[in-house]
Amino acid sequence: MACLWPCILVAASGILAIDTPHPRNSVLHHLTKQLLQKYHKEVRPVRNWTKATTVYLDLFVHAVLDVDTQNQKLKTSIWYREVWVDEFLSWNSSMFDEIREISLPLSAIWAPDIIINEFVDIGRSPDLAYVYVNSSGTIKNSKPIQVVSACSLETYAFPFDIQNCSLTFNSILHTVEDVDLAFLRSREEIKRDKKAFLNDSEWELISLPSTYSILQSSAGDFAQIQFNVVIRRRPLVYVVNLLIPSIFLMLVDLGSFYLPLNCRVRIVFKTSVLVGYTVFRVNMSNEVPRSAGSIPLIGVFFTVCMAFLVLSLSKSILLVKFLHNEQRSGQEQPLLCLRGDTDADGPRMDARAQRATVTESPIFQEHQAQSGTLKEVWFQLQSISNYLRTQDQVDQQDVEWLSLLYRFDRLLFRSYLVMLGLYIITLCSLWVLWSGL
Numbered sequence: 001m002a003c004l005w006p007c008i009l010v011a012a013s014g015i016l017a018i019d020t021p022h023p024r025n026s027v028l029h030h031l032t033k034q035l036l037q038k039y040h041k042e043v044r045p046v047r048n049w050t051k052a053t054t055v056y057l058d059l060f061v062h063a064v065l066d067v068d069t070q071n072q073k074l075k076t077s078i079w080y081r082e083v084w085v086d087e088f089l090s091w092n093s094s095m096f097d098e099i100r101e102i103s104l105p106l107s108a109i110w111a112p113d114i115i116i117n118e119f120v121d122i123g124r125s126p127d128l129a130y131v132y133v134n135s136s137g138t139i140k141n142s143k144p145i146q147v148v149s150a151c152s153l154e155t156y157a158f159p160f161d162i163q164n165c166s167l168t169f170n171s172i173l174h175t176v177e178d179v180d181l182a183f184l185r186s187r188e189e190i191k192r193d194k195k196a197f198l199n200d201s202e203w204e205l206i207s208l209p210s211t212y213s214i215l216q217s218s219a220g221d222f223a224q225i226q227f228n229v230v231i232r233r234r235p236l237v238y239v240v241n242l243l244i245p246s247i248f249l250m251l252v253d254l255g256s257f258y259l260p261l262n263c264r265v266r267i268v269f270k271t272s273v274l275v276g277y278t279v280f281r282v283n284m285s286n287e288v289p290r291s292a293g294s295i296p297l298i299g300v301f302f303t304v305c306m307a308f309l310v311l312s313l314s315k316s317i318l319l320v321k322f323l324h325n326e327q328r329s330g331q332e333q334p335l336l337c338l339r340g341d342t343d344a345d346g347p348r349m350d351a352r353a354q355r356a357t358v359t360e361s362p363i364f365q366e367h368q369a370q371s372g373t374l375k376e377v378w379f380q381l382q383s384i385s386n387y388l389r390t391q392d393q394v395d396q397q398d399v400e401w402l403s404l405l406y407r408f409d410r411l412l413f414r415s416y417l418v419m420l421g422l423y424i425i426t427l428c429s430l431w432v433l434w435s436g437l
């Protein structure tokens with residue numbers, strides 16, 4: 001038993017040595033070695049240096065990972081493909097066992113230095129070490145890239161916004177005389193292709209138009225290809241979470257105009273709506289994109305709503321103040337008001353009663369003493385009439401103020417209606433514009 005294992009191992013290694021041909025004898029090895037033996041990856045692979053190397057580009061947008069409006073960055077995942085012809089990497093396939101295509105390490109051959117101009121962050125992409133070369137020297141290199149690119153993001157029409165971000169490819173060093181760019185597929189096909197795009201995200205790919213242009217600079221002319229990633233937001237979640245609740249809150253606030261004007265319940269009601277609105281805004285502040293450049297229209301509307309709420313609340317407070325003056329002068333008590341009204345009235349009523357006793361008591365005393373003169377009675381009567389007259393003037397002023405406030409209330413109600421109408425019309429037109437694309 002002890003000698004059995006070494007015997008088996010020796011036998012097995014013998015069999016292996018016989019069965020597997022040495023890699024050096026394989027046609028693939030032979031071909032690869034022959035191709036790379038005299039190859040210099042430092043040299044642009046053309047026989048006549050006046051000829052430019054044309055790099056054919058292709059792009060598939062796979063997913064939109066993040067749209068950061070605050071930092072104006074777009075994170076996308078793309079599949080990128082480049083194809084060029086290497087004149088030194090071709091062979092006669094009938095001389096090499098009909099091998100038409102082999103893979104070679106990317107590090108061993110010349111590769112174009114094409115970058116994306118809008119890169120702002122190191123995009124994570126797997127290091128793919130190999131490229132495919134076919135027998136006529138055509139090299140295919142494809143890789144997935146996570147691109148973090150700078151893009152001017154517009155939030156004005158949020159949540160019905162459409163973003164247009166460009167990805168510009170060009171050679172960082174080579175001028176158009178050395179490295180030229182071209183499209184691998186037709187531009188129309190690239191524009192319409194959404195097959196690779198993941199459909200279930202917040203963003204929807206609309207189209208991918210592209211342009212070829214030559215960038216002229218002091219360092220020379222550079223070929224560049226620009227792809228425009230046009231995406232639009234799916235607004236449903238924002239309509240449900242943001243727009244409809246805000247419209248409901250405003251409708252409730254609008255309903256408060258149907259409460260009697262001279263009632264303090266209205267203040268309590270408006271205050272609760274204001275608190276509700278504030279809580280709503282604090283909760284939703286993370287949902288609304290923030291950017292220093294442009295404020296979303298919906299944010300402007302929220303602020304206007306808040307301003308209206310505060311305005312109508314202060315108006316109600318003013319109104320209650322004047323109504324209070326009116327009550328002090330002994331007019332009817334508003335029906336729907338809070339109990340607190342009467343409590344607040346207590347001390348004032350007492351004061352009035354005191355004043356009445358003060359003005360009446362001398363006359364009373366005089367009656368008792370039965371020694372008063374007509375002159376004194378006259379003075380007393382005059383003081384009473386003076387008091388009543390000033391009271392009348394105060395009442396008159398109060399009434400004027402009240403009618404002003406009533407008119408203001410009606411104006412405010414109409415402005416509410418106009419604003420709500422504008423809000424809804426704007427949202428609808430934004431939605432129509434959004435769906436038109």
Ligand SMILES: *[C@@H]1O[C@H](CO)[C@@H](O)[C@H](O)[C@H]1NC(C)=O
Nearest residue numbers: 046047048049050051052177
């Ligand atoms: C290189 O190509 C140009 C035209 O494209 C031609 O005029 C020139 O003779 C060629 N040079 C060589 C060494 O073949």
Ligand SMILES: *[C@@H]1O[C@H](CO)[C@@H](O)[C@H](O)[C@H]1NC(C)=O
Nearest residue numbers: 090091092093094095096135
């Ligand atoms: C490839 O090699 C075969 C056989 O050696 C030969 O007949 C053929 O002409 C060659 N083709 C080219 C394009 O050189």
Ligand SMILES: *[C@@H]1O[C@H](CO)[C@@H](O)[C@H](O)[C@H]1NC(C)=O
Nearest residue numbers: 083093100134135136137138
């Ligand atoms: C190599 O690939 C290119 C581009 O795909 C193609 O045009 C060419 O015919 C291929 N060559 C061979 C020998 O298959």
Ligand SMILES: *[C@@H]1O[C@H](CO)[C@@H](O)[C@H](O)[C@H]1NC(C)=O
Nearest residue numbers: 163164165166207209228230
């Ligand atoms: C996107 O922007 C480019 C210019 O940066 C413009 O030419 C193109 O028309 C825009 N596309 C859309 C759909 O707005």
Ligand SMILES: *[C@@H]1O[C@H](CO)[C@@H](O)[C@H](O)[C@H]1NC(C)=O
Nearest residue numbers: 193194195196197198199200
């Ligand atoms: C996304 O939807 C389009 C059509 O709306 C479809 O052609 C495409 O295959 C879908 N993409 C994925 C990844 O499902």
